Amino acid sequence: LFxxxxxxxxxxxxxxxxxxxxxxxxxxxxDVRMLIYSYLSPEEMADVMENIDYEDVEEFFTEMDPRYASxxxxxxxxxxxxxxxxxxxxxxxxxxxxIMDKEAAQEIKELLHYEEKTAGSLMTNEYVxxxxxxxxxxxxxxxxxxxxxxxxxxxxxxxxxxxxxxGVISLRDLIIAEGDWxxxxxxxxxxxxxxxxxxxxxVAHMMRDYDFLALPVVDFQNHLLGIITVDDVMDVMExxxxxxxxxxxxxxxxxxxxxxxxAAASKRLPWLxxxxxxxxxxxxxxxxxxxxxxxxxxxxxxxxxxxxxxxxTGTQSLAVAVRGIATGxxxxxxxxxxxxxxxxxxxxxxxxxxxxxxxxxxxxxGNLFLGMLVGLSIMMTLIIATIAGxxxxxVMHRFKIDPAVASGPFITTINDxxxxxxxxxxxxxxxxxxxxx
Amino acid sequence: LFxxxxxxxxxxxxxxxxxxxxxxxxxxxxDVRMLIYSYLSPEEMADVMENIDYEDVEEFFTEMDPRYASxxxxxxxxxxxxxxxxxxxxxxxxxxxxIMDKEAAQEIKELLHYEEKTAGSLMTNEYVxxxxxxxxxxxxxxxxxxxxxxxxxxxxxxxxxxxxxxGVISLRDLIIAEGDWxxxxxxxxxxxxxxxxxxxxxVAHMMRDYDFLALPVVDFQNHLLGIITVDDVMDVMExxxxxxxxxxxxxxxxxxxxxxxxAAASKRLPWLxxxxxxxxxxxxxxxxxxxxxxxxxxxxxxxxxxxxxxxxTGTQSLAVAVRGIATGxxxxxxxxxxxxxxxxxxxxxxxxxxxxxxxxxxxxxGNLFLGMLVGLSIMMTLIIATIAGxxxxxVMHRFKIDPAVASGPFITTINDxxxxxxxxxxxxxxxxxxxxx
Numbered sequence: 001l002f003x004x005x006x007x008x009x010x011x012x013x014x015x016x017x018x019x020x021x022x023x024x025x026x027x028x029x030x031d032v033r034m035l036i037y038s039y040l041s042p043e044e045m046a047d048v049m050e051n052i053d054y055e056d057v058e059e060f061f062t063e064m065d066p067r068y069a070s071x072x073x074x075x076x077x078x079x080x081x082x083x084x085x086x087x088x089x090x091x092x093x094x095x096x097x098x099i100m101d102k103e104a105a106q107e108i109k110e111l112l113h114y115e116e117k118t119a120g121s122l123m124t125n126e127y128v129x130x131x132x133x134x135x136x137x138x139x140x141x142x143x144x145x146x147x148x149x150x151x152x153x154x155x156x157x158x159x160x161x162x163x164x165x166x167g168v169i170s171l172r173d174l175i176i177a178e179g180d181w182x183x184x185x186x187x188x189x190x191x192x193x194x195x196x197x198x199x200x201x202x203v204a205h206m207m208r209d210y211d212f213l214a215l216p217v218v219d220f221q222n223h224l225l226g227i228i229t230v231d232d233v234m235d236v237m238e239x240x241x242x243x244x245x246x247x248x249x250x251x252x253x254x255x256x257x258x259x260x261x262x263a264a265a266s267k268r269l270p271w272l273x274x275x276x277x278x279x280x281x282x283x284x285x286x287x288x289x290x291x292x293x294x295x296x297x298x299x300x301x302x303x304x305x306x307x308x309x310x311x312x313t314g315t316q317s318l319a320v321a322v323r324g325i326a327t328g329x330x331x332x333x334x335x336x337x338x339x340x341x342x343x344x345x346x347x348x349x350x351x352x353x354x355x356x357x358x359x360x361x362x363x364x365x366g367n368l369f370l371g372m373l374v375g376l377s378i379m380m381t382l383i384i385a386t387i388a389g390x391x392x393x394x395v396m397h398r399f400k401i402d403p404a405v406a407s408g409p410f411i412t413t414i415n416d417x418x419x420x421x422x423x424x425x426x427x428x429x430x431x432x433x434x435x436x437x
Numbered sequence: 438l439f440x441x442x443x444x445x446x447x448x449x450x451x452x453x454x455x456x457x458x459x460x461x462x463x464x465x466x467x468d469v470r471m472l473i474y475s476y477l478s479p480e481e482m483a484d485v486m487e488n489i490d491y492e493d494v495e496e497f498f499t500e501m502d503p504r505y506a507s508x509x510x511x512x513x514x515x516x517x518x519x520x521x522x523x524x525x526x527x528x529x530x531x532x533x534x535x536i537m538d539k540e541a542a543q544e545i546k547e548l549l550h551y552e553e554k555t556a557g558s559l560m561t562n563e564y565v566x567x568x569x570x571x572x573x574x575x576x577x578x579x580x581x582x583x584x585x586x587x588x589x590x591x592x593x594x595x596x597x598x599x600x601x602x603x604g605v606i607s608l609r610d611l612i613i614a615e616g617d618w619x620x621x622x623x624x625x626x627x628x629x630x631x632x633x634x635x636x637x638x639x640v641a642h643m644m645r646d647y648d649f650l651a652l653p654v655v656d657f658q659n660h661l662l663g664i665i666t667v668d669d670v671m672d673v674m675e676x677x678x679x680x681x682x683x684x685x686x687x688x689x690x691x692x693x694x695x696x697x698x699x700a701a702a703s704k705r706l707p708w709l710x711x712x713x714x715x716x717x718x719x720x721x722x723x724x725x726x727x728x729x730x731x732x733x734x735x736x737x738x739x740x741x742x743x744x745x746x747x748x749x750t751g752t753q754s755l756a757v758a759v760r761g762i763a764t765g766x767x768x769x770x771x772x773x774x775x776x777x778x779x780x781x782x783x784x785x786x787x788x789x790x791x792x793x794x795x796x797x798x799x800x801x802x803g804n805l806f807l808g809m810l811v812g813l814s815i816m817m818t819l820i821i822a823t824i825a826g827x828x829x830x831x832v833m834h835r836f837k838i839d840p841a842v843a844s845g846p847f848i849t850t851i852n853d854x855x856x857x858x859x860x861x862x863x864x865x866x867x868x869x870x871x872x873x874x
Contacts, residue, residue, distance in 0.1 A: 008589075009535075015627065016810070017529045017627070017629065017647060019583060019646050019647050019648075023727070039785070074562075101797070104466070104695065126654065143612070144612055144613055147609050147612070147613055148613075153609055154591050154608070154609075154650075154793065171591070171608060171612075172584050172590055173583070173592075175577070175580070175581055175612070176548070176581055176584055176585075190452065190453075192454065195775065203446070207671070208668075208671045208672070208675065209456050209578075210454055211456075211668040213591075213650060213667070220825075228666055230650070230671075231645075231648040232675065233645070233671075234645045234670075234671065235645070237671065237674055237675065237678075238674065238678075239862075240598070241678030241682070242530070242675070242760065243647075244682060244687065244757065245678070245681060245682050245760065246558035246760075247684050248682065248686060248756070249685060249752045249753055249755065249756030249757075249845070250753055250843075251753045251757055252750060257755060261778045261779075261781030261782040261784075262781075262785065264778065264779075264782045265781075265782045265785035265786050268753050268782070268786055269751070269785075269786055269789055271749075271753075271789075272746065272749065272750060272786055272789075272790055272795065272819075273789075273790065274817075275720065275745065275746065275749050276742075276790055276793060276794065277656050279741065279745050279746060280742065280801075281740045282741050282742060282745070282796075283676060283741070283742050283799075284737050284738075286737065286738040286741070287735075288737045288855060290735070290738075293734050293737055293738075294734055295476050297727065297730050297731055297734060297737075298724075298732075298741065299725070299737075300722040300723065300730055300737035301720045301721075301724045301727070302717065303737065303739065304719050304720070304740055304742055304744045304853050304857065305713075305716035305717060305719060305720050306717070307744070307745070308712065308716050308744070308748075308850060308853055309709065309712065309713065309747075310847040311748070312687060312708075312709065312710060312712050312849070313846065315686045316686055316688045316705050316708075317558075318686065318688055319682060319683065319685070319686030320686075320688055320692060320701070322578075323679065323682065324696075325710060328450075341698045341701065342698075342701075342845050343698075344698030344699075344702075345698040345701040345702045345705070347698075348698060348699065348702035348706075349702050349705055349706055349709055351708055352702075352706055352708065352710075353706075353713055356710065356713060357713065357717075360717060364717075364721075372577075378529070378713075381688045382709075387649075408685075408686070408752065408845075409749040411494060411750070412745070412748070412749070413745060413749075416741050416745055418739065435729050
């Protein structure tokens with residue numbers, strides 16, 4: 001493809017969907033990329049850049065000629081160029097904005113100051129607005145003019161003279177309506193909007209629940225500031241799901257399969273080292289019970305069983321709590337109710353597993369007290385671990401702390417420690433009974 | 438709301454968005470629901486039902502008058518009523534289809550036989566088709582007629598005389614185009630489609646990557662069979678993310694925060710009991726090394742550390758592999774490459790953690806050989822656990838086995854067992870060295 005003349009290259013490359021163009025572009029070496037910059041107009045390059053993860057484009061914008069780069073940024077959807085500019089350092093952003101076409105720079109600046117992960121950071125200001133007093137025909141003419149620039153034209157928002165949001169009309173309803181009707185008669189005045197500071201996860205849920213293709217964003221006085229389209233929300237959903245998943249596994253959300261082993265190891269190691277020292281602490285705890293181990297060495301063989309069960313059950317309960325927070329179910333039900341429910345669940349599972357373990361250990365080792373000790377430990381640790389698994393993320397969420405600490409391995413290690421304390425605590429208390437047998 | 442006259446109720450209830458109507462409806466007792474059925478037409482009820490999870494509606498359709506129920510099903514989007522019918526038992530489905538309006542029943546029957554979780558099961562047959570030879574004006578007139586029935590009109594698919602898919606045109610392009618142009622001149626003939634048997638996860642990725650609002654579904658001869666809209670794909674994304682998340686935590690994907698403790702416990706217990714017996718097996722393995730434990734009881738205190746580290750690192754590597762499968766990165770890179778990468782990652786993390794542990798244990802216990810034993814065990818188990826964590830889901834995926842077995846707690850327990858074998862195996866081999874100190 002790249003040995004061809006510019007004309008042939010353009011013909012073939014521009015036939016592709018921009019997403020495929022982006023995939024091809026990303027795989028090229030710097031030399032070839034420099035060639036592509038010279039072959040494509042800033043507008044064509046903007047389509048390519050919009051289809052690359054915004055975390056990955058920094059090097060491309062650095063290697064481009066600054067004037068070309070700022071033209072590309074100006075041609076991109078405003079929300080996408082803002083995402084990219086947020087990744088670059090401030091000096092570079094300022095220099096791009098200075099070279100850039102004034103109007104485009106103004107649009108970008110409007111969006112640059114919104115906080116990350118809020119509705120404001122997702123929205124675009126390239127949308128079509130019509131006035132309640134216009135006729136359907138006028139609205140359609142306006143829509144046709146604005147269509148090439150707008151992010152979506154399938155929903156058009158209706159504002160009053162103060163730019164306050166008063167209604168919404170879908171293109172579907174517009175094309176069905178008669179030309180001389182007034183927009184205010186055809187529009188729906190029960191328009192669902194989000195406020196500019198709202199969390200992006202809530203925005204995603206609204207979009208999913210109401211099956212919208214776009215959502216208007218307003219300030220506290222109901223002035224229309226921008227719109228969020230469904231394609232951006234799909235990326236948010238993916239991002240949030242990955243985020244929760246990574247935390248549960250204790251991996252960095254930025255780790256990807258195509259990175260080198262060294263990069264992967266350097267991302268996983270910090271976690272592993274922390275867990276290593278927590279594990280050392282667990283070991284030192286068991287060390288305190290060395291006397292009990294000396295007297296009844298068989299105690300040692302059940303350590304992984306008890307710690308493992310505590311870890312597993314804690315992770316289950318953590319996952320249900322995190323998912324409940326994500327779907328909003330927990331807000332609805334109330335935290336106390338959830339913790340009581342988890343406590344009861346822990347009681348039922350603990351009791352069941354405890355009885356099974358008591359029986360198995362008794363038959364296997366012929367020692368009823370050992371069986372009861374292990375069974376009782378399992379029961380108690382399951383109850384505690386289940387409650388801890390749901391309580392820790394809920395408390396974190398309450399205090400608006402990002403529950404990174406509530407990640408899977410961390411909860412597992414905490415539960416390991418608790419279970420060891422319970423097990424050896426009980427063993428020391430009932431040492432006499434154990435030795436009698 | 439429900440003490441009011443039918444007129445007032447209707448006025449207030451129907452003003453709400455169907456999603457909010459559904460939320461209110463779900464919270465009512467059976468008596469009130471029966472009243473609502475009598476207040477709303479099947480068409481109005483269909484809007485409500487479309488906004489309830491299809492797993493939850495069975496009881497509603499059972500309590501409705503059968504004729505009313507089948508009218509509601511007929512009025513719903515075909516893809517939604519098919520989802521519901523798939524949840525009901527076959528006799529009931531047959532009886533609903535018999536009472537139903539013939540045309541609606543026919544449309545539903547067409548979709549009923551597609552396999553779950555494929556493109557076919559997501560698609561609807563309520564879409565607008567135009568012919569390549571029509572003019573833009575004719576196409577627009579046709580679109581206006583069909584708009585009220587169609588799932589989306591923002592993309593219109595273009596077919597030839599044999600109903601083969603030849604192009605796509607967005608409503609945006611249609612309204613910009615001149616009325617007397619031919620559809621074939623305005624449409625894009627590079628239309629991206631999915632085949633009817635394709636996995637729903639792949640469909641979701643295409644939709645997300647290409648930012649489509651709808652995708653056409655074709656058979657192997659490129660005949661247009663239906664379309665998939667973005668709102669259905671958002672539900673799929675949520676479902677797939679939940680699915681992976683639940684597996685990692687070892688909880689049932691159907692468990693929700695609003696279920697009773699007994700229901701939750703009964704869903705978690707099967708897993709816990711299996712893990713309990715695997716834990717017992719681990720215990721019996723350690724039992725075999727009782728002699729080593731008798732001679733060097735200090736060995737016991739490092740069991741949770743080693744097993745825990747193996748579990749954590751295995752889960753990390755499992756998560757990266759599962760995510761890589763989900764995003765399609767792994768298909769692209771090849772499985773061997775991934776496993777080699779994970780092996781190297783395991784080597785680096787293992788070596789680092791091993792050295793740290795050796796040092797800490799040496800300083801703490803004053804026994805260099807014990808330190809080296811624990812360090813070497815950590816290193817070996819980290820390498821093995823990292824490889825196992827990525828290999829197990831990859832092998833499962835290869836053989837198209839649903840990797841439920843590759844869930845987090847299972848991998849953790851397998852890695853527990855391996856780590857215990859490595860640790861005590863090494864301890865037994867180097868017993869003499871340990872005792873010398």
